Amino acid sequence: xxxxxxxxxxxxxxxxxxxxxxxxxxxxxxxxxxxxxxxxxxxxxxxxxxxxxxxxxxxxxxxxxxxxxxxxxxxxxxxxxxxxxxxxxxxxxxxxxxxxxxxxxxxxxxxxx
Amino acid sequence: xxxxxxxxxxxxxxxxxxxxxxxxxxxxxxxxxxxxxxxxxxxxxxxxxxxxxxxxxxxxxxxxxxxxxxxxxxxxxxxxxxxxxxxxxxxxxxxxxxxxxxxxxxxxxxxxxxx
Numbered sequence: 356x357x358x359x360x361x362x363x364x365x366x367x368x369x370x371x372x373x374x375x376x377x378x379x380x381x382x383x384x385x386x387x388x389x390x391x392x393x394x395x396x397x398x399x400x401x402x403x404x405x406x407x408x409x410x411x412x413x414x415x416x417x418x419x420x421x422x423x424x425x426x427x428x429x430x431x432x433x434x435x436x437x438x439x440x441x442x443x444x445x446x447x448x449x450x451x452x453x454x455x456x457x458x459x460x461x462x463x464x465x466x467x468x
Numbered sequence: 469x470x471x472x473x474x475x476x477x478x479x480x481x482x483x484x485x486x487x488x489x490x491x492x493x494x495x496x497x498x499x500x501x502x503x504x505x506x507x508x509x510x511x512x513x514x515x516x517x518x519x520x521x522x523x524x525x526x527x528x529x530x531x532x533x534x535x536x537x538x539x540x541x542x543x544x545x546x547x548x549x550x551x552x553x554x555x556x557x558x559x560x561x562x563x564x565x566x567x568x569x570x571x572x573x574x575x576x577x578x579x580x581x582x583x
Contacts, residue, residue, distance in 0.1 A: 386570055397560050397574035398511070400469075443510060447570040454499065454564065456572055461510045 361459030376462045379426040384446035387427045392441040434466045472575035480581045488547045489578045491561035496541035499564040504557045517544050551582045
């Protein structure tokens with residue numbers, strides 16, 4: 356069974372601060388996705404990373420996939436109240452008909468004005 | 469990407485009854501998934517529903533409790549049977565879109581409360 360350890364579980368910061376969320380596993384994933392979920396809505400895809408060492412930027416968000424494709428991080432620069440939400444990482448296996456996503460437990464981020 | 473809708477968006481049900489949740493996608497997809505998300509928790513996969521075959525259930529979930537239909541490539545239903553308060557959750561469907569990274573896209577969810 357593949358497991359993804361996500362940390363921290365809760366994070367409350369002031370507007371303008373930086374933060375990093377981590378996802379770690381002992382398993383190798385074919386790709387890793389980051390989602391953001393707001394109350395009452397489904398998760399919305401932020402990014403997919405597929406290559407070891409890959410770095411992707413989405414405005415103030417920077418995503419990195421570990422060289423061994425076992426871990427990933429999400430860094431937010433100068434956080435804003437609109438960044439508040441539940442951030443989920445999910446690793447994909449490449450098992451063909453057995454394909455599935457393994458989700459981390461999520462990081463609930465609150466950015467206070 | 470894909471546009472996914474779910475019905476109902478929310479419901480309040482009595483113990484012992486059943487609820488069927490519908491998931492509609494705006495394009496044909498092979499793989500659809502059903503998840504449960506309990507309050508304040510992450511997502512737990514219930515089953516994978518591929519058109520033309522029986523759904524594949526994850527450990528802890530059984531067909532008698534969560535029967536799934538997948539009649540075509542754009543539609544699926546999940547039924548929560550003989551409900552109890554422990555079934556109160558958000559139920560989400562998702563689809564896997566080929567291309568970069570085997571990415572899944574999610575519907576808005578169905579918020580179920582069982583009294």
